[in-house]
Amino acid sequence: MTGKARRTVAAALTLAAAVPMLSACFEEPSAHEAVRDFLVGWQTGDYAAAARRTDGDQKAVRQALEDAKVHLDAASFRFKLKGIRSAGEQTEADFAAEVDLGENNPLWEYAGKLPLHLVDGRWKVHWSPSVIHPQLREGQRFAVDVKPQGRQPILDRNNDPLQQEATLYVANVIPSLLKDEVAVCRQLSKITGFPQDRLLSRIRSAIPNVQVPLVTFGRAKYAQLRAQLEAIPGLQMTPESLPVAPDSPAQIVGAVTAVTPETEQQLGGPQRAGDTVGRSGLQKAYQEYLTGSTETSVIILDVKTSKTVAELRKWRPGRSTSSVRTTLDRPMQKAADSALLGGSPAMLVAVQASTGNVLAVASTKEYHQERHALAGKFHAGSLFSIMSVEGLLKAQVSLKQKLACPVDRTVGGAQFHQAAPPAGSTLSLQGNFASGCVTALASLARKIDGAELAASAARFGIGAQWSLPLKTFSGRMRPLTNDAATAKAIAGQNVSVSPLSMALVAGAVASGTWHPPVLVIEPKTPDPSADAEPAKTPDAIRIDDKTISALKTLMRAGVTSGSARLAAAPGDPVSGITASATQGRKPLAWFVGWQEDVAVAVLAESTDSTAGAAIAGRFFRGLHAGL
Known part of the structure; x- marks a missing residue:
């Protein structure tokens, strides 16, 4: 109904x-x-x-x-x-x-x-x-005059549009020129599925000598139906350019479609032809802002001349259409897209370390920018050792302490395997951290209290209840009830994270403060009718200075002497570490790190543990080159 x-x-x-x-x-x-x-x-x-x-x-x-x-x-x-x-x-x-x-x-x-x-x-x-x-x-009639506002754009943080113009095709009629309005509506209903009575009432309520939009078509649908539409007497097809073709990151910006009989029902009532509907991403989340309202007037017309005799009532939009301003940055997005070209299936999320603002979200065709880069659930691998540093420092463990990195090790009954241990003598904790040695890092579980590790993870935003207009995942860690569970957490085996959550972890190390993510600056909430404040997001969390200092040392070593060397780029030094993990049968290669105020997380599908670092290096070099 x-x-x-x-x-x-x-x-x-x-x-x-x-x-x-x-x-x-x-x-x-x-x-x-x-x-x-x-x-x-x-x-x-x-x-x-x-x-x-x-x-x-x-x-x-x-x-x-x-x-x-x-x-x-x-x-x-x-x-x-x-x-x-x-x-x-x-x-x-x-x-x-x-x-x-x-x-x-x-x-x-x-x-x-x-x-x-x-x-x-x-x-x-x-x-x-x-x-x-x-x-x-006598000799007069009512009519309804409708003036819809055009769809507004989604913008990056510099107010540059994140979509291009696309051509839609609107089927119009001029009521006074129709010989058989019922036949027109019957044929159009048969072709499109829109109810015949709704099309007819739209014509009969309009000003007779003014063009009335009935149905809007995308390019492909119009090409498919063009011959049938042109065969309807009195129907006129008008091309209109609207900002609906998404630029990168296309899946975050979202797709837009013309109103269809199905979307008409989904939106809870008839929509005017010419309206567009956000099908995904921010276009869907902010539909009510981007399309705004319609100015409507009830008027009296002279039947013979179709001229307005009186305007009885006018409703101006209580809320005008509004663009959506995001934190995304087009130049950074371009650099992120370029960094992924020609390589393994991968994703990259970049955030501003000092604010948590999401700057770029990129992925190859194998991954979805929202479902995987923002909301995916992946094993963290030895990246999660970042959370253990605070506990190690409290336990008086020195970064210079020597730790063996064997191929296999058992901790509390849990087995760990290091595919390619670093060659040479036993490395220090710093060296094992920089090279991501799982067996060495897991051995530290007995020195860290499980509750302290969980608390440290929470301070880095793991499991935080943040609020974003799109689906996201902040991470999850299983309860740490014994040494085996703690060792698995340090090795990232019983922990799930998203690239977004790990980019924010890198940003926390870079800035000294963990910030919740921000994707949209204005409007404050996707719901235009909400009187209340937006949903509460976590406060920024200051990380202990001693912990941050140690992490910066460890993560800088990851690029200068560890497995993240390929992330090096011109300009200010790059800091970061790599990690390997598996997801089902897929081998994953992580990199998390930062340069200046830009923190990134890269997740590549590769047996090469340095694949993520290589992508990060291309990204940072692209930024330096002004891509």
Whole structure:
């Protein structure tokens, strides 16, 4: 059932409850019964019953009442009797009218009057068009004038648009030129699936000599239906350019489609042709802002000339269309996209270390930017050893302490394997951290309390309840009940994270403070009707200075002497570490690190543990080169 149908049924139910009240309020002999019968008949669509209570030509009255509903494209009329007054030989009833104009428009309320007199001993409504509305005269009709606002763009942080113009095709008619409006709507309904009655009422409620949009088509759909559409007499196809083709990151920005019969129902009521609907990403999340509202006027037209005689009511948009300003940065996005070209399936998320603002989200075709880069759940590998540093420092463990890196090691019954141990002598903790030796790092589990490791992870945002307009995943760690579980956490085997959550971890080390992610600057919430403040996001968390100092040393060593050497780039030094993990049967190569105020997480599908670092290096070099 459409929104309009629901409103009509509701109106009928309201009426059923109101009739006894009207009957009970007045008794014969008086004009009450005539007023009641007329208003009840009009409200329920029983125009014959209403006409019998007038002194006019019954056929003409029935048609006039029906035309009023059609010309307003009204979902319902509802009336409330205000009183009946008599002065000398004149009797008049006052009523309040409430008209639901449908199309998600506001209610139109106005005051009306019913002149009454006795005809052969019976009270009758003295008929004229002013009975319908005080300003309506013979030779005039209602119409609804609609002026929709165009779709607004999604912008990057520098107010550059993140989409390009695309051509949509709108099927229009000029009502006064149609020879058979019913046939036009029947054919168009058969082709598109839009209800015939909705198309027809849209035509009949419009200004007759003005172009009326009926259905919008995308390029592919229009090409498919073009021959059938051109065969409909009186139908005109008009190309329109709208900012709907997403630029990179396309899956974050989101796709836009023309309104279809299916999306019409999903949105809870009829939408005007020419409207566009966000199908995914930010376009979907901020649909109500990007399309805004429609300016609607109820007017009276001269039937012969179609000129406006009077404007009875105008509703300006309570909320104008609004662009959506994001934290994304087009130059950084370009560098991220370029860094992924020609390599393994991979993803890259870049954030501003000092704020948590998301700057770029890139992925190859094998991964989805929202579902995987922002909301994916992947094993962290030895990256999670970052969370262990605070506990190690509390346990008085020195970064220079020597730790063996064997091929295999068992900790608390849990087995760990290092595929390619570093050659040479036993490395220090710093060296094992820089090279990502799982067996060495797992051996530290006995020195760290599981509760402290969990608390440290929380300080780096793992499991935080942040609020973003798109799906995201902040990470999850299983309970650490023994040394084996703690060792697995340090090795990232019982921990799930997303590239976004690890980019924020890198940003926390770079800036000394963990910040929750931010993707949209304005508007503050995707819901334009929300009066409350946006959903509460976690506060920034300051990390202990001693921990940050140690982590910066360890992660700088990852690039200068560890397995993250390929991340090196011109400009300020790059810091970061790599890690290997598996997801099912897929080998994964991580890199997390930063240069200046840009922190990144890269996840590549590769057996080469340095693959993520290589992508990060290309990204940082691209930024330096101004890509």
